[in-house]
Amino acid sequence: MTSQAHDSKEEPRRRKQSNLAIRGAMRELGIQLALLNYHVSSRLELKDVDLDCLNLVDQYGPLSPTAIARMSGLHPATMTGILDRLEQGGWVARERDPADRRAVLVHALRERMPDLLRLYQGMSASMNKICAGYTNEELELVADFLQRTASAGQAAADEIAGS
Numbered sequence: 001m002t003s004q005a006h007d008s009k010e011e012p013r014r015r016k017q018s019n020l021a022i023r024g025a026m027r028e029l030g031i032q033l034a035l036l037n038y039h040v041s042s043r044l045e046l047k048d049v050d051l052d053c054l055n056l057v058d059q060y061g062p063l064s065p066t067a068i069a070r071m072s073g074l075h076p077a078t079m080t081g082i083l084d085r086l087e088q089g090g091w092v093a094r095e096r097d098p099a100d101r102r103a104v105l106v107h108a109l110r111e112r113m114p115d116l117l118r119l120y121q122g123m124s125a126s127m128n129k130i131c132a133g134y135t136n137e138e139l140e141l142v143a144d145f146l147q148r149t150a151s152a153g154q155a156a157a158d159e160i161a162g163s
Helices: 003-043 048-060 065-072 076-088 110-119 121-132 136-162
Strands: 092-097 100-108
Touching: 003 048, 003 110, 048 065, 048 076, 048 100, 065 076, 065 100, 076 092, 100 110, 110 121
Parallel strands: none
Antiparallel strands: 092 100
């Protein structure tokens, strides 16, 4: 068998191994980030779900309680307790929507964010070191992969939630 024929037979096997390695690494990443978030929420005396909702408000807010419930996959009635805890802790504020005075919008309060960022500082420093080892083009490729993976995850969650 020629080297070229051997390489063409080896390629599907290498691709399958790479796909499995990526899936395994993504699963491990999910586990480690969940553990990190658990420790952060514990230190801040928040429930895991409270931190998840705070992250949604910080990332995409201001949001209505209904939007937060939809994005988090939680029942709207559950949001009242979560928002009460976050508001009492000084993490968020609820205000009337200027476009519709009957509606409420939730926004993150910047005063508490340094407490949150301090706990993620170790991970942030590690990410900076990791990224320093890649070229700009490689980082763009990784960012594209992660964005597309996040979109696929959202689509899969939406499909499950809708069924």
